Amino acid sequence: MDSFVQPALPAHDTDDVGLPAELTRFIGREAELAEIQDVVQRERLVTLMGAGGVGKTRLALRTARRMRERCPDGVYFVELSELRDPELLANAVAAVVELPEQSERAARTPLEALIAYFGARRLLLVLDTCEHLVDACAVFAQSVLRHCPQARILATSRQPLDAPGERVLQVLPLPVIDPDDDARPGAEPGDAMLLFAERAAAVVRGFALTDANRGPVARLCHRLDGIPLAIELAAVRLRALSLEQLLARLDRRFRLLSGGSRGVLPRHQTLRTAIDWSHGLCTEQEQVLWVRLSVFAGEFELTAAEEVCAGPGLPPEEILECLIGLVDKAIVLRLDDEGDGGDARYRMLDTIREYGRERLAESGAELEYRTRHRDHCLALAEEFDARWLTRDQVGWMRRAWRERASLRSALEFCCTEPGEATAGLRLAAALWGLWLGTGRTVEGLYWLERLLPLCPEPHPARVTALRVAGHLSLMSGAHGRGLELTGRAEDAAHEDGGSVDAAYVVFNRGLAHTLVGEVDWALERLTDARERFAGLGERGGEAWMLGTMCGAYVCAGEYDKTLATCEETRPVLEPLGERWVQGWVGWIQGCALWGLGRHEESATVLRSALTMCLEINHAQGIAFCIDTLGWIAAAEGRHERAAALLGAADRLWERFHDPRLGIPAMHRAHAEATAATRGALGERRHEESYAAGAALSLQEAVDRAVAERHPAGTEAGAKGARGNGGWAALTAREREIATLVAEGLSNRRIAERLSISKRTVDSHMEHIMGKLGYASRTQIATLAVAADR
Template sequence: MDGFAQPMQSDRSPDVSAGLPAELTRFIGREAELAEVSAALGQERLVTLMGAGGVGKTRLALSTARRVAEHCPDGVYFVELSELRDPELLANAVAAAVQLPEQSERSTRSLLETLIAYFGRKRLLIVLDTCEHLVDACAVFVQSVLRYCPQVRVLTTSRQPLDAPGESVLQVMPLPVIDPDEETLSGAEPSDAMLLFAERAAAVVRGFGLTDANREPVARLCHRLDGIPLAIELAAVRLRALSLEQLLARLDDRFRLLSGGSRSVLPRHQTLRTAIDWSHGLCSEQEQLLWIRLSVFAGEFELTAAEEVCAGPRLPADEILECLIGLVDKAIVLRLDDEGDGSDARYRMLDTIREYGRERLAESGAELEYRTRHRDHCLALAEEFDARWLTGDQVAWMRAAWHERASLRSALEFCRTEPGAAGTGLRLVSALWGMWLCTGRHDEGLYWLERLLAQCPGPHPDRATALRVAGHLSLMSGAHARGLELTQQARDAADEGGGRLDAAYVIFNQGLAHTLTGELDWALDQLKDARERFATLGERGGEAWMLGTMCGSYLCAGEYDKALATFDETQPILEPLGERWVQGWVGWIRGAALWGLGRHDEAAAVLRSAVAMCMEIDHAQGIAFSIDTFGWIAAAEGRFERAVPLLAAADRLWERFHDPRLGIPAMHQAHDEAVAAARTALGTRRYEKLYAAGAALPLQAAVDRAVSAPHAAATKERAGRTRGGWAMLTVREREIAALIAEGLSNRRIAERLTISKRTVDSHVEHVRGKLGYASRAQIATLATSHQSSSGTS
């Protein structure tokens, strides 16, 4: 690192970067990469920037060269090799770039020897750009120079490594992008890809800039283009003739659209297709075959999947590994970072590279064959996922399915559009019900189900399953009426030929619907029936799920003690399964029941455990409910500065669903009462400031805030002795407290309010827990004091 630690003194002109081409446009982003490459050049004498065509290797190399130029007092030199075809002329290209004096040439020496003598002990940097078609020649040249010229450093750009001794290879990735379908744009900083597009667009459309109106389409365009700088710059040029919306709509034909770049740009970068053609030409015939067959995978894949789907004529399965290594070496396929869990290596192609392969696959006439094989692979994966869903393998299979989600969507689209494939699509989308439920993607699951069901209108062996899955997704998104309608259709289909498992799930859906609408007796009848059916079928996961839903029924009805008792009955069945999704639900239900009883310390401890399980499997609704309930606890204790950000964070999480909190009236009431108490205590301005801060919290930050603050018993006791104590009570609790002040017993209160005595008992205990009171007399005193201060009777 000594050559880069301090600027060196020299008699040369201070403009040591004169050997670099001028920058005509501003370099955007990549600060972390610039620092990494600069540091690598300080440690190693040969650094290769490797990446796909158009990813920005050259610009990164040039920017790095300018940054480190002060450490190279004898100059930095750029050697562009893309137009050089004869490897024997490599030394000539370098000699021209460094302006080798003619008098230094000797007929008794080769040009390489002359260069080595010229470099001698000079401190300089040579940038060899676009080495992939001259890899062997570049490796020999660099090795010779570095061996005899101890102060020279070399930075190369290539689509594959030189494999020279001492080479440090750094992978250049596309610019970071934001996926509007997975991430929120509100309040987020624009990605580097968006900034690049905006700057290049401003050069062709006067006054163009990022605004609230165009952030979403710009983000979507950059995401569709994989963050590849070349593709983004070519797209920006098209704004001369097209609107942003037209440009986005035409991206499916991106190779025709993104052509005709600047005339000053090298030919291989004037169109996106030419840039990728260049990479294609570097591949062997078998590597080209694997490339086009891998194009059926959207997103990530493993080696075993590639061997299963892509083996065929001229490419046996046992040769796929070597070809895959070749594509990784040429930056056609990216090897993803290991997750540290011992799982197999995963790979992906950028969408632009994949679509190029898909076009060539179509031209070969083999597209239908390999897309069908890919669909069958996805179906097998989905059915294995379904079989493992309510087991101890749940988390691992959830992660596997999530990694494959892009390919699963591609397979579903194939089933939707390929004649005769809709029935297979029904099996595929239904088998993935756990993924749609867990990750909160109910709408996506319903999107595929509704379209595939429409293509299978008559009797079909998979129709009953698909309908009851659609019914369940609708119910769990809060669309109760639609869920019941689909469940009725599922019952009719099951009667016509569905299996016993479908019949059990149909009854479960009916019980769930009554649970969500607060009809306890009806719900319990259905859920008990469903539980017995699952037990008879040996479906322990389904049985545990039914018991968990029964806990939820009692919670929604305010029967907190019964919810806890049913929880105890659930555990011997649920815990041995080792799964996390139902346990996350049941853990939240138990925590909410303890909150309902005013046992806040216990509730907080249970919720911490529940939210940890939910985070482990990305259980979207369980996380949202848990954060919500932490907010209710804080509000009940008068800690409104803590409560409001949590309530806001929960609201933000619920935005993706048809109706927040599953449309459960009791849960809406709990949330609304906490909000009302906080707004009253804090005032509108302070409340809104805290709410905005909470709504902006990233998911992990919201969870950390929810679980971090310990319960403060002293705070609760003080809250009960202040006038704020009355504001902490719900409307129903205030009503009961007022009747206690009138001297009514719990039984008389139940008769007056037309509710069960057990419910009144629970509310009274809840009031005592919130306020830290030991007797009914204290409740009566608080109610009387409030009535006197407010002038009511």
Template sequence: MTAVITSTSRGRQMGRLPAEVTSFVGRRHEVAEVKQLLSASRAVTLTGVGGVGKTRLALRVGHEVRRAFRDGVWLVELAALQCPDLLAQVVAEALEIRGRTAGAPMTVLTEHLRDKQALVILDNCEHLVGECAVLAETLLRAAGEVRILATSRQAMGLVGEQVVPVPTLSLPECPEWDVPRPWLGAPVRGDPGEAVRLFAERARAVLPAFAVTEDNREVVAGIVRRLDGLPLGIELAAVRLRALSAQQLLDRLENRFRLLTGGSRAVLPRHQTLRALIDWSYTLCSDKERLLWERASVFAGGLDLEAAEAVCSGAGIAREDVVDLVIGLVDKSVLLREDHRDGVRYRILETLREYGRERLLASGQEDRLRRRHAGYYRELAARARAELFGPGQVAWLTRLQVEHANLRTALNTFSAAPSGAETCLSMATDLLYHWITSYYLGEGRGWLERGLAAGEATGEEVRARALWAGGWLAIIQADIPAATALLRESRRLGERLGDESVLGYVALFSGMTAMWDGRAGEAIERYEEALPRHRGTGDPIGLSLALVRLSLAHSFLGESSAAVAAGEESLAISDAYGEGWHRAYTMMALGVEVWRQGDLARAAELESQSLAFNRSMGDWQGVGITVEVLAWIAASGRQCQRAARLLGIAQNVWSSLGAAMSGFGHLTRYHDECAALCRETLGEAGFAAAVRRGGRLPCDEALAYALQEDIPGRDGNGQGEAAPLTRREREIAALVARGMTNREIAASLVIAQRTAECHIEHILTKLGFSSRAQIAVWVGERARQAESGGEEPGGERRDSRNRLGG
């Protein structure tokens, strides 16, 4: 495996790692050691005290080795997870396995990773060390090319596990530094050590003019020594330079540690050193800031100002004072400010959150604050549901995704309360669109099943609504028997209650189960039963959903005018409310019918608009079905190379969802006809190669290809202009045109043969070609253009159109 760490992957997905927002200081030895161990071992655990930088080290290693893992490097953050039973589900969500199969999360996870070459970073395992060990061992046994990098305060105890104790940052070896360090300001002598470099970097973020000089170097060295080179301690201390001089800071560190330790710090565990630091930071806060710190510890995954005001105010904190207290805690680095698409949020480091939680528990206020937290997010879920069908839809769904950890914590609070089952079930039902449009469908179904299992502890109205919601999730997961059973019970309760809304949704989703089984006539009857019920209750969501499905059903039976009429009515409803999600699915349905009528350009336009919206929402069910339809349209236009690649892209989407044609199984015949036509046109080998190339495209590139965003021009064969080749790719293309083999190209350029092969694959993908001969023709055409003045110096075409048909 040693070679793997230095290889270059052509994988389709590089995973999800957060960007580094501050400089990474030091750790060269540790980074190299962890990379080497990952080459030889499949499980590596970084251990050490809280605040020592285990997570940061793991992320840096992940960034440096990501090209060695074909299927990506994935971060799984476990700090906010309180329920061990959700561990496998959380890992699946972090890997963007959308959980749309009905299987157990661990089964879904192992099946997904079985043939993957990926690195999974399990971060903050210490509170779930036993469960993480079982999960890691299960994954390693099931997936031979998966590696795990874990961070924990203790080793997991896996067979073959390599444990790397993460030390504190290196300290100045002696007072004399004789090597110039211009980045620190004035030249100083000697190696300052990693701890000093970190302090200088963070201090300069607070005071841009700060520098380590001859005058203050001893004071700085004293500060980092007092903090034992602990990164978190250094960063918290550097913030105090806003108000203190370096000498004042050192003086207070000295006094504070003497007070807290009562003796030599050398005999105390490093954890006690961290606690002393946090105690010191705590005492520097005002009484109200300390109170807010404690109360903020009930949040998971961060909070915004509105949540802080709602949950943390009262009993000593006026609501209007919360904003100033938040600013104070941000200044003291207790809360970290983060910019999100929906606004500013605040994150509290897990070590500080745990400290605040202990203080809150000691005060006897934890239960009260947890109830307030749960109540706030219960109301948030209800507001999101009430305002879902309208111009604020995208903002609400985005906000729910950001707040997912808090929503989960609130559901857990209600679930654990003796009389909270009904509230938990109602909240889980309100979050229905959150489960569907994000990575959490499997978890959402789990919450509904847990609440429904409470039986008589939940009221009939709440239960009836949860049953049809669970039925929809089961349909998306292709679990039709479960969906049928849930809808049957929901209908029984709806009839008993005389609830038209419940009966409308039961009819709607019963129509979907009928379509799944190919009973289109029966499905139309159910949809037409649902329409007057939703009109009668004034429910635009149910009405729009029923019309979309009615349009698809009529189209399936060849009833074009009825299909278009239903689709146009659905569009009118969405437009009247300024709504986007149902509108996107309506355009998809209309695109299918317009394609069947032979208007390929209009059909492609409808599907592309739908795909663009679904991409922005991260709705992969919508992405999958629109890419599928675009493939059918391309095949109908005899663009079989493009169609096959789109099928490869769609195949990846369906694989990640765990269900082919998720929710649209009745359209499978169109997929089969498209694949058959492409095989006939391209040949079996050519078809397989094109599908493979589509499947190898990274996610962003794949969707850009589907939307033809990198194809500003078209030629007579409908092939788009190729994305520009890099300088190296143009060089390799020229060697291909000379008839050189991959081995000869590698030897000529002094690169690995595998690297040459990767470059050629990229060239074929960018140009839309399936053979090396096409590359040779393309190179010749470019040479002729250059001779006739059609190419700019440096090899870029003036002509925006690719004249070759691919």
């Protein structure tokens, strides 16, 4: 090798020689580009790994252009998708770098010629689409990097090369808005929406994002998983279809999203061919697992995959190895840990899952595996029901929420498959804590009211479903409907109901009187229900009774009795260790203190209750706490803060039948605070502050409510923040991030603001919490605000 002559590289007239021209504008991904460039500068072999159509090639090209100054001897792009013979890999690279003929003759093989040609030159090779040649690419990369110390290789692949020294960076789809998150009016569109709008404008003159079409565009991008290829193919279809027609036809996406630009590679001309390419890379058993995993509509764990997907051709003990293979090929995504110490979780993008569902239907085994999946979901829901009012609540609420897509899929199966309605009623009713705890009462009622007519015959599951539906209606503010359903449950319980159902029927009656302020009638029924629950050993039901008793007094305006009853509940609630009822009691106590004019105490209690409610995303508790903090601000003359908090609360209440559970006293308090604030600020200033509050996300609204301290405690709070060493212990970057947390920004938004990766922000957040001993963002926000004063 040392005897090889090192010829001069060919002269280049442009900066982009060796790189294909970009024919469309590159959208977003600045944080990812910054991370990739940083890694390529430090590592010599970097692989961008991700599913087909996710944008690996565009990221590699953009990175290569940014690396030109650091690679003065050349940046070269080698497209490998059409190469089938691994023996010709070095030849393909040689053709791109225009290897002089004398170099080829001077060596025994094209690889040796390339090594001699590269020598000590500072250059970057981009090897695009390596997945069907991973072994050859790994050998090539290892040989080049061993002998050419200044060469770097950036590869794109649907699976790692597994070469020594390789650094793999996962390329994910563009972020999309989750329909389960609160959409904020006027929020800036994400990169996925901007990409769709950009490509749509190329085929429909004058197309632009507007207030009228933002919602449908956001839903379209979410349904397409934020996959750039799918989004671009969908935009092309606007030549013939409206946006609404596109959305309506996405269940047939593989027929709809075909026939893209003729100038692109064949594997990217349709969505199906892009995924067919990935399917062909899998072993036979991996293909079987892919198809069976398609019954999971969202996240899943290994044990669930083993339980549901084992069968002919795929024994349980071989599922792990196949799952690893699918993760390596970017068919299945391994999700980031949430720090809860649980098992690893996985998911498939919906587009890839739907491809598997089509093949499952073709196999004739769809009913078998969807029934298995239903059984798995029912067992999970019933375990959740048994644990949700216990000290295990937080973990099980989070797990059930993560499983919500699969739970919905199982419910849909029960609604549409003959003979499955009874199992569906059991499933929907067992999830009553999920619907209540996360403020999804309307969704719970939707499933129950779809399933009840399908199961008209007397059955214990029907009794439970009726009393749960009555409870959800009452807790959504629909008092009349709640009493009607409770009456039907009471009639059915005489024939088929159990003692737990009978106790909840009595409780529903007491709850109805509670919400309209009829304290004597409420307490009579709640006491009866409490005795029934205590006799049955139902400690969770008993705790909920006690919390509702506290609510009966506060709704009637009997604030001293409210505080006394709250104190009486502690010996029962605190050992139970759950958060939902305690969150309610925290708000009730804070509301009573507000009613007594003890504003500073009330604000302290409400901030604590907010933190507790946020642990399980207790939407109603959060809304009530923010609402009441708004009433306090109005009473203290802090009208801009009051208007913002009232706007945030009203935004959270929109998902319910009637805000504030339809409680007349709470409606009056809200109306009085709004009138006082509007009168003090004037219509224009009030609307501006109110709209700003309404535009906050759930996390931002909580951060705003918690971070702003009561005036009497402001100076002391600031001194404490400066004096305890917490703020001083943070680095300059950590303080910068903490300040942005106080502004209500998510980790992703912070990454975009600072032009760093989200992973880096996540790491800083872990360090901040570790240094300060904090457990929530609200604590960080509070410290940052106090330190700034």
